[in-house]
Amino acid sequence: MSKHYSASSEEIKRLQWLQLEKQLLYLQKKSGFYQKVFINNKIEISKISSYEEFQRIPVTTKEDLQQFNEEFLCVPEKEIIDFVTTSGTLGKPVSFALNEADLQRLATNEMESFKTVGVQSKDVVQITTTLDRRFMAGMAYFLGLRKLGAGIVRTGSGSPQMQWDSIARFKPKYLVAVPSFLLKMIEYAETHNIDHKNSSVKAAICIGEPIRDLDFKLNSLGNRISKFWDIELFSTYASTEMATAFTECEAHRGNHVQQELIFTEILDDSGNPVKPGETGELVITTLQVETMPLLRFATGDMVSYIDEPCKCGRNSLRLSPVIGRKKQMIKLKGTSLYPQHIIEVLNDFKGISSFVIEANINEIGTDEVVVKIPDSFNAEKMDLLKKHFKSKLQVTPILEVVSLEVIEKLKFPEGARKPVVFIDYR
Numbered sequence: 001m002s003k004h005y006s007a008s009s010e011e012i013k014r015l016q017w018l019q020l021e022k023q024l025l026y027l028q029k030k031s032g033f034y035q036k037v038f039i040n041n042k043i044e045i046s047k048i049s050s051y052e053e054f055q056r057i058p059v060t061t062k063e064d065l066q067q068f069n070e071e072f073l074c075v076p077e078k079e080i081i082d083f084v085t086t087s088g089t090l091g092k093p094v095s096f097a098l099n100e101a102d103l104q105r106l107a108t109n110e111m112e113s114f115k116t117v118g119v120q121s122k123d124v125v126q127i128t129t130t131l132d133r134r135f136m137a138g139m140a141y142f143l144g145l146r147k148l149g150a151g152i153v154r155t156g157s158g159s160p161q162m163q164w165d166s167i168a169r170f171k172p173k174y175l176v177a178v179p180s181f182l183l184k185m186i187e188y189a190e191t192h193n194i195d196h197k198n199s200s201v202k203a204a205i206c207i208g209e210p211i212r213d214l215d216f217k218l219n220s221l222g223n224r225i226s227k228f229w230d231i232e233l234f235s236t237y238a239s240t241e242m243a244t245a246f247t248e249c250e251a252h253r254g255n256h257v258q259q260e261l262i263f264t265e266i267l268d269d270s271g272n273p274v275k276p277g278e279t280g281e282l283v284i285t286t287l288q289v290e291t292m293p294l295l296r297f298a299t300g301d302m303v304s305y306i307d308e309p310c311k312c313g314r315n316s317l318r319l320s321p322v323i324g325r326k327k328q329m330i331k332l333k334g335t336s337l338y339p340q341h342i343i344e345v346l347n348d349f350k351g352i353s354s355f356v357i358e359a360n361i362n363e364i365g366t367d368e369v370v371v372k373i374p375d376s377f378n379a380e381k382m383d384l385l386k387k388h389f390k391s392k393l394q395v396t397p398i399l400e401v402v403s404l405e406v407i408e409k410l411k412f413p414e415g416a417r418k419p420v421v422f423i424d425y426r
């Protein structure tokens, strides 16, 4: 059990602040990028002793990271061990790097994340995501489980056949998986006479796609999985930039923040912290990172937080599922929504196996959304889907039927590590 498991929230915050001060001094000494920021904004790091003073530091944007990438590097290049890139959901992927200390930190981070789920050293975990493709998380799962002492099956992404073969051979209790891939596995099991309901798998740690609503109930994707395969679903949320995982415990009410590894702020449009339960942008400062630490990095992810003790006994902060990306907000006929809202409606509609959502700006300068659905859809089904949209969102995007092949091509572009269901052309 982690030493922070039952610490009070005050104690957690005190230890977090000490780590934050350390990281600030480190940045002042080592980071070309932040040295400039401090000078340009007349910020004296040694004098920062409250959140109000800390807040004077400007946020770091994704564009900063892209444009001044090398200036973020705080160690000599010969110290770097693992070279990775961000997922590049918005814009081009950005280079990141880890040294020995960062890989150790990453292992601790992921070990604690698995412990939050309840994984023990005696358990076997099958990793159904890639460990390659410059993907930090894949390596993190492996390192975390190794540090925990659990058994690991590295099947990698894709190939439901190999996933089921490995489940039969090695009897994993847990899967690490992209939720929509679990649907593929269920489909494969059903068409190949595999008794998936009685397999060794008891739970899945779900990455990349939300499985819960803001009220923490399973969303349509989560429900769809549960309906056909009654395993416990845990969400985990992370990114390369954050180098830290936020993970659900058995209470399934928000993702726990590992406060000794990351400092989180949730800010409104004017840069002020929101109250618990209110939505804002997640801004993070990595703690204990040596190679490419980030200070007040604006993630673009819209979340809310809970500041109460959790049923599991932990007193750490918890984050809601990600509601959407700040830049992906769509104004459709006067209604503000995020791609996730449209994804929800589609996942909730019976009989759509695959789809892609595209956002554009039309000739009069307003947002336009096109949902590409398979041409197996007839006029009657199309009508039902339109009505379904109207009742759930009050607005209907443009529906366009194309071949399944076209959808799959858009969904899995060359080199993608996760399926892409929302494409923003704005």
Ligand SMILES: [Zn+2]
Pocket (backbone or CB within 6 Å): 249, 250, 251, 256, 310, 311, 312, 313, 314
């Ligand atoms: Zn909890």
